[in-house]
Amino acid sequence: MSIISDIVESTKAIIKGMSVTFSKIPKEKWTVQYPDEPVTVQPRYRGQHLLHVDENGKEKCVACFLCAAACPSDCIYIVAADDPRPYEERIGVDNRYAAVYNIDYGRCIFCGFCVEACPKDAITHGYNFELSVYNRADLLKTKDDLLITKQKQSPNYRVAWADEDVDSEYKVV
Numbered sequence: 001m002s003i004i005s006d007i008v009e010s011t012k013a014i015i016k017g018m019s020v021t022f023s024k025i026p027k028e029k030w031t032v033q034y035p036d037e038p039v040t041v042q043p044r045y046r047g048q049h050l051l052h053v054d055e056n057g058k059e060k061c062v063a064c065f066l067c068a069a070a071c072p073s074d075c076i077y078i079v080a081a082d083d084p085r086p087y088e089e090r091i092g093v094d095n096r097y098a099a100v101y102n103i104d105y106g107r108c109i110f111c112g113f114c115v116e117a118c119p120k121d122a123i124t125h126g127y128n129f130e131l132s133v134y135n136r137a138d139l140l141k142t143k144d145d146l147l148i149t150k151q152k153q154s155p156n157y158r159v160a161w162a163d164e165d166v167d168s169e170y171k172v173v
């Protein structure tokens with residue numbers, strides 16, 4: 001290919017690219033002023049997991065390991081324990097509970113398989129997406145980080161109403 005045709009092709013490519021850029025400039029911008037304003041997430045959003053409790057505050061997890069078995073990233077670590085005390089006194093809904101329940105967010109891909117696998121509705125995805133840390137070790141979340149009664153919720157997000165569209169790719173801008 002000659003130098004002339006090289007220049008012509010390069011110029012055409014630049015004009016084509018810049019035409020896309022210039023076509024966007026007059027359009028209305030949609031910018032989220034995070035964290036000054038809360039980000040709106042869809043109800044189906046998969047954020048940091050929540051471990052649930054029943055109406056009496058007993059942990060729902062019975063340490064059956066089904067979530068860990070379903071996890072393709074092998075990032076759930078559970079230690080099961082027995083608590084033979086009567087329901088009123090024990091930690092969980094059942095005699096068996098998770099003494100340790102860790103999720104390594106350095107490996108989790110937020111696929112939701114663990115939630116699907118759980119027969120007790122003990123684990124769901126919450127909405128917290130603020131998982132950035134300076135130290136990889138801090139990506140390991142323990143039961144205290146995951147329990148719905150203990151997990152600190154960020155004020156930097158809100159969950160959209162069911163009929164509210166917040167997907168930027170579908171938004172007319």
Ligand code: SF4
Pocket residue numbers: 067070071072073074075076103107108109110111112113114115
């Ligand atoms: S969301 Fe997926 S990768 Fe993350 S802990 Fe659950 S099963 Fe594992």
Ligand code: SF4
Pocket residue numbers: 060061062063064065066067068078098117118119120121122123
């Ligand atoms: S979270 Fe659910 S699936 Fe996982 S160990 Fe507990 S009860 Fe079993």
